[in-house]
Amino acid sequence: MTDNELIWRIAGGSGDGIDSTSQNFAKALMRSGLHVFTHRHYPSRIRGGHTYVEVRAKDENVQSRGDGYNFLLALGDSFARNPQDEAYYGKEELKPLYENFDDLREGGVLLYDEGLLDEEDVEEIELEEAAEENDWHVVPMDLRGIAKEHGREIMRNTAGIGATAAILDIGTEEFETLIEQNMAGDMQEANLAVLEDAYEAASELDIDHDIEVPDGSHDEEQVILSGSNAISYGALDEGCRFISGYPMTPWTDVFTIMSQHLPEFGGISEQVEDEIAAAALALGASHMGVKSMSGSSGGGFALMSEPLGLAEMTETPVVLVEAMRAGPSTGMPTKPEQADLEHVLYTSQGDSARVVFAPANIRECYTQTRSAFRIAYEYQIPSIVIYDQKIQGELRNLPASHFDEEPNADPGSVLTEEEIQDAAHHASGKFQRFLHEPEDGSNVSPRSVPGQKDGRYLATGNEHNPSGHISEDPDNRIAQMERRLNKLDDIRADLDENASHQTYHGPEDAEYGILVWGSQQDTAFEAVDRLNENGHSVKALGVSDMAPYPVEEVSEWLESVDQALVVEMNATAQFRGLTQKEIGKYGDKMSSLLKYNGNPFEPAEIVDGFESSINGEDLAATNMKYLPAAGD
Amino acid sequence: MSAFSAIGEDREIERDEFTPGIEPQATWCPGCGDFGVLKALKQAMPEVGKNPDEVALFTGIGCSGKLNSYFNSYGFHTIHGRSLPVARAAKLANPEIEVIAAGGDGDGYGIGGNHTIHTARENHDMTYIVFNNEIFGLTKGQTSPTSPKGHKSKTQPHGSAKSPIRPLSQQLNAGATYIARTAAVNPNQAKEIIAEAIEHDGFAHIDFLTQCPTWNKDAKHYVPYTDVQQSDEFDFDVSDRAEAAEMMRKTEERLYEGEVLTGRMYIEDERPSYGQEKRSIGEMPEEPLAERYFDEDAEWERTYDNLLQHHK
Numbered sequence: 001m002t003d004n005e006l007i008w009r010i011a012g013g014s015g016d017g018i019d020s021t022s023q024n025f026a027k028a029l030m031r032s033g034l035h036v037f038t039h040r041h042y043p044s045r046i047r048g049g050h051t052y053v054e055v056r057a058k059d060e061n062v063q064s065r066g067d068g069y070n071f072l073l074a075l076g077d078s079f080a081r082n083p084q085d086e087a088y089y090g091k092e093e094l095k096p097l098y099e100n101f102d103d104l105r106e107g108g109v110l111l112y113d114e115g116l117l118d119e120e121d122v123e124e125i126e127l128e129e130a131a132e133e134n135d136w137h138v139v140p141m142d143l144r145g146i147a148k149e150h151g152r153e154i155m156r157n158t159a160g161i162g163a164t165a166a167i168l169d170i171g172t173e174e175f176e177t178l179i180e181q182n183m184a185g186d187m188q189e190a191n192l193a194v195l196e197d198a199y200e201a202a203s204e205l206d207i208d209h210d211i212e213v214p215d216g217s218h219d220e221e222q223v224i225l226s227g228s229n230a231i232s233y234g235a236l237d238e239g240c241r242f243i244s245g246y247p248m249t250p251w252t253d254v255f256t257i258m259s260q261h262l263p264e265f266g267g268i269s270e271q272v273e274d275e276i277a278a279a280a281l282a283l284g285a286s287h288m289g290v291k292s293m294s295g296s297s298g299g300g301f302a303l304m305s306e307p308l309g310l311a312e313m314t315e316t317p318v319v320l321v322e323a324m325r326a327g328p329s330t331g332m333p334t335k336p337e338q339a340d341l342e343h344v345l346y347t348s349q350g351d352s353a354r355v356v357f358a359p360a361n362i363r364e365c366y367t368q369t370r371s372a373f374r375i376a377y378e379y380q381i382p383s384i385v386i387y388d389q390k391i392q393g394e395l396r397n398l399p400a401s402h403f404d405e406e407p408n409a410d411p412g413s414v415l416t417e418e419e420i421q422d423a424a425h426h427a428s429g430k431f432q433r434f435l436h437e438p439e440d441g442s443n444v445s446p447r448s449v450p451g452q453k454d455g456r457y458l459a460t461g462n463e464h465n466p467s468g469h470i471s472e473d474p475d476n477r478i479a480q481m482e483r484r485l486n487k488l489d490d491i492r493a494d495l496d497e498n499a500s501h502q503t504y505h506g507p508e509d510a511e512y513g514i515l516v517w518g519s520q521q522d523t524a525f526e527a528v529d530r531l532n533e534n535g536h537s538v539k540a541l542g543v544s545d546m547a548p549y550p551v552e553e554v555s556e557w558l559e560s561v562d563q564a565l566v567v568e569m570n571a572t573a574q575f576r577g578l579t580q581k582e583i584g585k586y587g588d589k590m591s592s593l594l595k596y597n598g599n600p601f602e603p604a605e606i607v608d609g610f611e612s613s614i615n616g617e618d619l620a621a622t623n624m625k626y627l628p629a630a631g632d
Numbered sequence: 633m634s635a636f637s638a639i640g641e642d643r644e645i646e647r648d649e650f651t652p653g654i655e656p657q658a659t660w661c662p663g664c665g666d667f668g669v670l671k672a673l674k675q676a677m678p679e680v681g682k683n684p685d686e687v688a689l690f691t692g693i694g695c696s697g698k699l700n701s702y703f704n705s706y707g708f709h710t711i712h713g714r715s716l717p718v719a720r721a722a723k724l725a726n727p728e729i730e731v732i733a734a735g736g737d738g739d740g741y742g743i744g745g746n747h748t749i750h751t752a753r754e755n756h757d758m759t760y761i762v763f764n765n766e767i768f769g770l771t772k773g774q775t776s777p778t779s780p781k782g783h784k785s786k787t788q789p790h791g792s793a794k795s796p797i798r799p800l801s802q803q804l805n806a807g808a809t810y811i812a813r814t815a816a817v818n819p820n821q822a823k824e825i826i827a828e829a830i831e832h833d834g835f836a837h838i839d840f841l842t843q844c845p846t847w848n849k850d851a852k853h854y855v856p857y858t859d860v861q862q863s864d865e866f867d868f869d870v871s872d873r874a875e876a877a878e879m880m881r882k883t884e885e886r887l888y889e890g891e892v893l894t895g896r897m898y899i900e901d902e903r904p905s906y907g908q909e910k911r912s913i914g915e916m917p918e919e920p921l922a923e924r925y926f927d928e929d930a931e932w933e934r935t936y937d938n939l940l941q942h943h944k
Contacts, residue, residue, distance in 0.1 A: 451636030
């Protein structure tokens with residue numbers, strides 16, 4: 001069988017340069033005209049531990065990591081613990097070769113560095129038998145030796161690229177260009193030599209495999225970037241010039257990108273003592289009129305609960321991002337999961353009034369981060385962008401024109417000094433910043449910022465009267481609560497009118513539905529296409545607005561299908577629970593397909609899960625869990 | 633022209649401007665030391681020449697947090713222990729604003745202790761007033777981080793087994809560049825110290841002894857007190873770190889022996905403030921960041937023009 005797509009996996013140890021090599025590989029394929037998508041898997045370690053990245057390439061848009069892989073470049077873990085002895089963690093050095101080699105597709109190529117991996121060890125894992133059974137093409141090459149000849153053995157990843165290019169017959173031109181662009185001097189020369197030597201050595205091997213890397217071309221200029229890039233660029237283009245944070249995987253990515261670029265954009269980044277401070281600083285800067293953000297991952301976000309409530313009560317605009325990883329507690333720091341939804345929606349005391357968007361891909365990371373800022377500053381409310389380790393790290397190409405947008409640094413509903421002079425003031429001299437009924441009939445009472453003449457008021461986490469003074473008067477309480485909560489209805493109407501964040505896929509009149517949120521959306525869409533090809537009648541809806549929830553849109557869609565399978569990466573069906581709570585019906589229509597083993601869904605898993613669910617088959621033998629609809 | 637015309641207004645400032653037009657009835661108990669802080673703060677403002685619209689006061693939670701309600705300026709009554717991180721970002725966002733933070737001893741030395749240490753370490757150009765009454769007042773008299781060892785309360789019925797925190801020494805080690813102790817019973821000294829602290833270019837920490845006549849009846853109400861700068865007994869160089877450390881240790885110990893020592897404990901003028909440090913390495917704009925948002929002619933960078941080339 002011929003594979004007309006490439007899913008190339010490069011595997012080694014942390015520190016072996018797996019990440020940077022895969023980025024170059026993906027970029028080179030994009031430049032050659034293909035569409036690319038990467039999937040990263042790494043341990044919470046600085047040196048050593050099985051790390052791999054898959055690069056999927058096709059001549060049409062790629063929606064997901066795909067199923068398994070058809071080319072393995074196993075470098076071996078050069079930073080393994082106890083490389084010679086049988087250790088508690090198993091033979092680490094060899095893990096990049098044998099760990100999940102079951103996922104290598106039939107007829108696939110397995111290229112490994114025999115310069116690092118010992119022949120006897122390789123014999124022990126019974127590679128030969130497995131290769132015979134699966135019709136794998138096993139290619140041992142001394143990549144370390146080739147690299148060493150030109151200097152440092154770390155260049156064995158470049159040797160791996162050269163050998164890959166020869167075996168796949170894709171040429172080395174784009175790789176050479178990248179080396180020339182990224183390196184200089186001796187290093188550039190040595191890498192070019194390693195690339196060429198490995199290419200020639202592999203060309204002589206004559207390997208007869210069935211992978212056909214297609215030719216492709218792009219209609220317009222492409223860029224390749226990650227979800228973290230897109231969130232950061234969305235923030236910058238929306239005028240965000242202040243970020244405060246504390247390192248935590250996987251949120252650190254956005255924090256790093258922002259910190260690197262804010263000085264050149266005239267902004268400020270602050271790394272502070274903890275996440276309570278991080279969120280509090282973002283509020284402080286925003287209070288002064290600066291568009292600000294902070295963020296963290298699960299544990300750090302937990303510390304932001306109280307400042308988040310303060311932002312709601314004082315109506316201080318702010319954007320927080322929450323990069324989910326597998327929990328509870330420290331959980332699995334480098335593995336994706338979608339289990340912080342309820343945490344983000346409800347954390348902090350009292351009735352919550354916040355906006356939560358869950359972008360599904362890189363494109364949406366940019367547009368929805370921009371929406372989050374616009375809404376936060378127009379409506380004086382905290383907005384949260386919730387995403388996960390999957391989107392954070394995956395690279396994907398898209399047209400550069402997607403980012404060709406005007407910046408918007410409007411600080412939102414802030415009065416000018418002239419307007420403040422005409423605005424209502426309390427007899428105490430304070431500006432009425434929290435009017436029960438703002439003049440324009442909306443629920444947003446415009447603010448002033450410190451330094452504006454006669455704009456002084458008190459922002460307080462206590463319930464307060466229009467000028468900000470602490471008040472426990474019952475009528476005032478009701479008026480302020482209603483105004484703050486009614487903003488959510490206004491925001492829902494605004495979103496419905498200006499920017500639906502929901503994405504529909506598949507035939508409109510389909511019998512079945514797959515309901516999905518956040519990072520699993522595009523994988524589910526690929527599964528829907530296959531299911532329809534298999535003769536099923538299925539469509540999908542990807543939801544991004546977690547709050548305020550798009551009740552009308554989702555209700556209409558659920559009404560139109562007989563049954564819906566809700567696909568999410570957690571164990572307790574949090575999004576399905578939210579949907580039932582918000583809509584109040586369809587509980588008997590929605591069953592769940594759940595996965596929480598630290599790896600995102602592959603499209604084939606959703607296909608299997610869907611087919612098993614409608615056939616009433618058991619999922620016990622898989623990585624997934626099926627949760628029937630209410631009443632089943 | 634600045635969109636913030638209150639900043640740097642050139643005129644005489646009256647202390648009454650800092651009293652709200654309708655003065656709210658304070659919720660503090662009669663005889664409470666907090667009145668002393670409010671009075672000294674209002675008196676200091678004309679001396680430093682700041683008007684109410686260019687001052688931002690950030691408070692924590694507790695009786696001290698009510699300060700905002702009785703002081704007429706921009707105010708942000710935050711959450712327990714977190715006034716400092718809110719305040720220091722405000723200073724970075726608009727360095728032209730006079731930033732003052734205030735809170736109690738539970739707020740600054742207990743729940744917010746981490747922020748107190750780091751804000752001092754970074755030497756932000758701001759003033760921090762800790763209302764130190766050696767007790768949790770608003771929650772009705774529990775033992776606080778500055779309560780003396782053996783202090784009995786409803787939550788420590790057998791007396792506290794903990795030694796109190798040493799706020800002055802801690803701030804010296806953390807990096808504050810102006811450290812003083814004053815007392816509500818000494819309004820003139822308090823006013824002078826607050827004015828000096830505001831004018832100091834760096835993090836100024838004032839441990840302000842505020843008697844709690846309701847819940848801390850054992851405390852001596854901090855009289856009589858000694859001003860260490862006025863006393864012949866204490867001859868130390870306030871700019872010398874080692875001598876200051878010794879003076880602070882004495883001050884902290886003697887408080888629990890019934891002797892109230894007050895005055896300037898440490899002053900370091902050479903160290904640049906955090907804003908200056910950040911600007912010197914190119915990580916903070918020269919012009920106040922907040923003003924850029926209100927300048928119609930400001931140009932805003934685009935990622936499409938500046939960053940996208942790395943991804944092609």
